[in-house]
Amino acid sequence: xxxxxxxxxxxxxxxLQTRNERPRSTSASDFQEIxxxxxxxxxxxxxxxxxxxxxxxxxxxxxxxxxxxxxxxTAQWIDSSAAPVGSAGLPEDRISAIAWTNASKTLLVEVAExxxxxxxxxxxxxxxxxxARAFHLFVKAGANSxxxxxxxxxxxxxxxxNVEILLGAGAKLxxxxxxxxxxxxxxxxxxxxxxxxxxxxxxxxxxxxxxxVRVTPSAALDSPGADIQMFGVYLADSSNxxxxxxxxxxxxxNCVSNVAYKGALQGAGAHTVWVGDxxxxxxxxxxxxxxxxxxxLLTDGSRADSVPNLEIETGKIEGAxxxxxxxxxxxxxxxxxxxRGISESEAKRLVVRGFLHExxxxxxxxEVEDRLIASIEQELEQVGV
Amino acid sequence: xxxxxxxxxxxxxxxxxxKKQILRGVDxxxxxxxxxxxxxPNGSGKSTLAYSIAGHPKYEITDGEILLDGENVLEMSVDExxxxxxxxxxxxxxxxxxxxxxxxxxxxxTALDGEAPKxxxxxxxxxxxxxxxxxxSDFTERNVNEGFSGGEKKRHEILQLELLKPKIAIxxxxxSGLDVDALKVVSEGVxxxxxxxxxxxxxxxxxxxxxxxxxxxxxxxxVAGKIAEQGGPELAExxxxxxxxxxxxxxx
Ligand SMILES: Nc1ncnc2c1ncn2[C@@H]1O[C@H](COP(=O)(O)OP(=O)(O)OP(=O)(O)O)[C@@H](O)[C@H]1O
Ligand SMILES: [Mg+2]
Numbered sequence: 298x299x300x301x302x303x304x305x306x307x308x309x310x311x312x313l314q315t316r317n318e319r320p321r322s323t324s325a326s327d328f329q330e331i332x333x334x335x336x337x338x339x340x341x342x343x344x345x346x347x348x349x350x351x352x353x354x355x356x357x358x359x360x361x362x363x364x365x366x367x368x369x370x371t372a373q374w375i376d377s378s379a380a381p382v383g384s385a386g387l388p389e390d391r392i393s394a395i396a397w398t399n400a401s402k403t404l405l406v407e408v409a410e411x412x413x414x415x416x417x418x419x420x421x422x423x424x425x426x427x428x429a430r431a432f433h434l435f436v437k438a439g440a441n442s443x444x445x446x447x448x449x450x451x452x453x454x455x456x457x458x459n460v461e462i463l464l465g466a467g468a469k470l471x472x473x474x475x476x477x478x479x480x481x482x483x484x485x486x487x488x489x490x491x492x493x494x495x496x497x498x499x500x501x502x503x504x505x506x507x508x509x510v511r512v513t514p515s516a517a518l519d520s521p522g523a524d525i526q527m528f529g530v531y532l533a534d535s536s537n538x539x540x541x542x543x544x545x546x547x548x549x550x551n552c553v554s555n556v557a558y559k560g561a562l563q564g565a566g567a568h569t570v571w572v573g574d575x576x577x578x579x580x581x582x583x584x585x586x587x588x589x590x591x592x593x594l595l596t597d598g599s600r601a602d603s604v605p606n607l608e609i610e611t612g613k614i615e616g617a618x619x620x621x622x623x624x625x626x627x628x629x630x631x632x633x634x635x636x637r638g639i640s641e642s643e644a645k646r647l648v649v650r651g652f653l654h655e656x657x658x659x660x661x662x663x664e665v666e667d668r669l670i671a672s673i674e675q676e677l678e679q680v681g682v
Numbered sequence: 683x684x685x686x687x688x689x690x691x692x693x694x695x696x697x698x699x700x701k702k703q704i705l706r707g708v709d710x711x712x713x714x715x716x717x718x719x720x721x722x723p724n725g726s727g728k729s730t731l732a733y734s735i736a737g738h739p740k741y742e743i744t745d746g747e748i749l750l751d752g753e754n755v756l757e758m759s760v761d762e763x764x765x766x767x768x769x770x771x772x773x774x775x776x777x778x779x780x781x782x783x784x785x786x787x788x789x790x791x792t793a794l795d796g797e798a799p800k801x802x803x804x805x806x807x808x809x810x811x812x813x814x815x816x817x818x819s820d821f822t823e824r825n826v827n828e829g830f831s832g833g834e835k836k837r838h839e840i841l842q843l844e845l846l847k848p849k850i851a852i853x854x855x856x857x858s859g860l861d862v863d864a865l866k867v868v869s870e871g872v873x874x875x876x877x878x879x880x881x882x883x884x885x886x887x888x889x890x891x892x893x894x895x896x897x898x899x900x901x902x903x904x905v906a907g908k909i910a911e912q913g914g915p916e917l918a919e920x921x922x923x924x925x926x927x928x929x930x931x932x933x934x
Binding site for chain 1: 736737738739759760761763764765769770772775776777778779780781785786789790793794825826842846
């Protein structure tokens with residue numbers, strides 16, 4: 298058994314623990330208080346949590362979520378103690394447990410079995426105050442359905458969120474989570490996904506704004522033949538701390554996972570963290586897995602942490618690999634473009650867009666891509682790159 | 683009518699061992715319509731000269747001047763130099779991932795002209811230039827220089843030369859690595875640019891074969907960071923036969 302877990306010598310804070318040994322509970326008291334000595338909170342700027350670690354908080358109200366449904370998709374608020382809540386995953390950390398307990402209602406979005414739509418369903422959650430709030434979303438894609446759902450976060454707020462995504466057999470779902478918060482906001486989002494037999498999920502994370510944004514998407518691949526693609530794009534400036542921790546748990550046979558996150562950082566104090574965990578269990582014969590993270594640092598003084606972890610418990614796999622790199626702007630690329638008359642700012646914009654393009658184009662949803670490109674332009678404009 | 687004047691140019695680079703002097707007093711004048719060939723041994727500083735004219739930040743000008751129509755080029759940023767009419771076809775063109783050739787060319791053209799080219803005209807010009815250079819039309823959808831073969835990179839440089847229409851072009855070993863047919867195609871491109879825009883050319887090369895297609899008016903022998911001798915096309919023939927030994931010995 299090969300193990301490439303969290304390297305203890307890199308920080309000496311936590312014992313080596315395989316990813317599946319973490320406790321699961323909906324009760325906050327089952328987890329330690331948050332501090333930077335725990336690996337999962339290691340990088341977190343605690344002072345920006347805006348009370349998201351408080352055991353009691355109010356919840357997001359129905360009026361704060363604008364819902365635009367595509368045909369074949371329904372939405373309703375249900376009691377969080379009712380099914381199917383909890384069937385896609387259970388909290389593995391304190392904030393997720395707090396959010397779970399404090400969200401008495403869950404927004405249940407269902408895609409009818411066998412239904413197919415190309416129009417995206419959009420859920421826009423906008424907040425207007427920094428008091429900590431809890432939210433629970435459950436997305437259920439019926440068997441053999443095909444849909445796109447975009448969850449958009451905007452405004453000024455402090456949000457502790459759980460998103461559950463459950464795919465029935467043969468379902469195809471594109472799910473996009475956009476974090477485009479205004480200054481001062483904090484957002485901790487735990488996104489559990491569980492994939493049915495031969496289903497396919499494209500999970501896209503786009504982080505553009507917020508003082509603290511932490512998204513931890515996980516995939517439980519416990520039915521054979523499932524395919525998960527996880528893509529992430531982020532653009533951090535001096536005011537942003539963005540943390541993304543995708544986790545793929547290969548349990549069943551012949552599943553495919555592909556994780557690709559790319560980010561650009563600029564300005565002193567911009568900080569991003571990417572920790573990618575892939576666990577290929579003994580039962581996950583025929584697995585094919587790849588994870589990648591690349592960061593482009595546009596200026597001095599920004600910091601990108603990138604840690605891929607791969608644990609493999611069986612040799613009978615198709616393939617498993619990872620790549621991670623963070624680098625400065627390539628001066629030679631800038632020179633080449635500028636030598637053709639292109640100004641420095643335009644050249645930088647071309648390079649950044651080009652760098653992110655690989656992932657942006659994989660989003661594959663025209664509206665989201667356009668919006669993403671526009672946001673990227675706007676972000677670059679704002680800081681005058 | 684444009685004139686590029688290089689006067690007493692001294693250039694050094696920062697290395698791990700400290701500053702290293704590479705150019706040691708280069709004097710050269712290139713006018714519109716003229717073709718100058720620069721030949722010299724490896725490491726003599728030819729690319730350094732080319733990069734210094736284009737404004738690569740790695741090279742520090744320690745003495746001398748570069749003037750384009752009397753304007754001080756050394757005070758211009760890299761993009762300003764290009765907009766003033768200078769063009770460098772690079773010995774090793776750089777890959778720019780995620781940026782398509784078509785996007786790159788259109789952005790460059792817009793930057794040089796100060797306005798976006800009229801779409802229909804532009805598409806027509808691009809298509810024609812690519813056909814002339816025997817480039818597949820699907821090239822425009824590929825990322826700049828990414829995965830291009832050596833020869834494709836060089837054609838792409840000349841494609842830019844033809845579309846961007848500079849006043850003075852420096853071609854750094856554009857002929858290296860080209861097969862016989864490609865050499866001809868690329869040379870035709872340079873000659874077209876010379877005819878249609880009265881381009882002035884500074885052509886860095888190791889081989890006389892390209893000089894059969896692009897006729898130089900002047901040949902300069904470049905040794906140890908400066909011009910050791912100047913002459914007409916016959917000088918190139920002599921270099922091919924005798925090599926650079928003579929210059930290196932007298933230099934020592
Ligand atoms: N960044 C650098 N650091 C150290 N040395 C450098 C650097 N750039 C250039 N040089 C040195 O300067 C000298 C001139 O290099 P240059 O590339 O100008 O030569 P060249 O005449 O173009 O050679 P070639 O015919 O091989 O292309 C070489 O000795 C080279 O190693
Ligand atoms: Mg050279």
